Amino acid sequence: MSLRYGLLGLLAEGPASGYDLARRFQEMLGSVWPAQHPKIYSELNRMAGEGLIEVESEGPRRRKAYRITDAGLAAVRQWLTDGEVDHTMRLQPLLRSAFFWLMEPADLRAHLDREAAYYRGELEKYQAYAEAKDRGDFGDGPQTHSLRIAIEAAIRLYGALAEWAEWARDEDPPAGQRRR
Amino acid sequence: MSLRYGLLGLLAEGPASGYDLARRFQEMLGSVWPAQHPKIYSELNRMAGEGLIEVESEGPRRRKAYRITDAGLAAVRQWLTDGEVDHTMRLQPLLRSAFFWLMEPADLRAHLDREAAYYRGELEKYQAYAEAKDRGDFGDGPQTHSLRIAIEAAIRLYGALAEWAEWARDEDPPAGQRRR
């Protein structure tokens, strides 16, 4: 149900259409919780049926903007405070790492180089974002502050992963490594 | 298809039954790639049908041990070197963090305390594991070396998350915070 609450959380900032939500989800939450538009639209319809959100206005190009209801706001808040936190991680790159011994040393090195570059890239993206935010480019409402906290998490995570990949790349390759 | 390759990777170390694989997946990969036994058994059956693994022996209690075939070994190796890395993260705690502004400051503080404690706990678990490994408790084959790299990633990730949660907890709460 995380997508549901993610949408409610975004709607708590103000009315938005499914299209808006899809874009904002992608932009600001895409790296911690991917969501495609079909799922978003169907979830919005479900939530409208349950009274958690309601159609605020219908605009041009069939645009429907939704507004969160009191019930919806209460639902997100309850989820945030009482809902059990799901600590499940699903990190394919780490799953792969358990099987590095099956790779050729050269391939592994190349792989870790690419991984490190990827994480460095993400890290820089979020660092730039954080700097813009700290300069006040996005105002300083409570939402902005929360977003800054989320960005800080991304910075620390990608930083940790980048350093890990570089560390692993520079580690001695396993002694028992053998060619196929 | 990550589960598939995870199973093949484990089977590359030696024959195992579905039950074994479920336990080992849970133990050593559970925190980066959860897998329940129904999925494992059905995936094993599918892979047996495709010739990636084969039944090595049938033991007591209906136990069926599988062995990886040459085709299976080639498949994991190809996945490891040529397969596109999926960098998707699905971290509910970070999704939540974008909506901290909706929480009461006291609830948020309690939440971040629990989160920090959780991450510290995981961190210690993996640190202990790493120390045992560095002492040589598990031998020092190439698999062990890979596992050590995976554990190092877990240590760095949980360390980063623990510090993030503590940092966020001790941050000034957003100025615009308002009561319900």
Next chain:
DNA sequence: CTAGGACATGTCCTTAGGTACATATGAGAG
């Protein structure tokens, strides 16, 4: 000798996630 528990494999069913496809509409370029 029997009851309970760990071992071991599976089915069933529901939901979540994701790709591909379909369609309508308004704005702007040429």
Next chain:
DNA sequence: CTCTCATATGTACCTAAGGACATGTCCTAG
């Protein structure tokens, strides 16, 4: 005026994931 592109919403369908339930088997404690 028409073509194209971005906006905007959806359906259809497939696979992955996961909870609930069912069943068989061997061991051991009492």
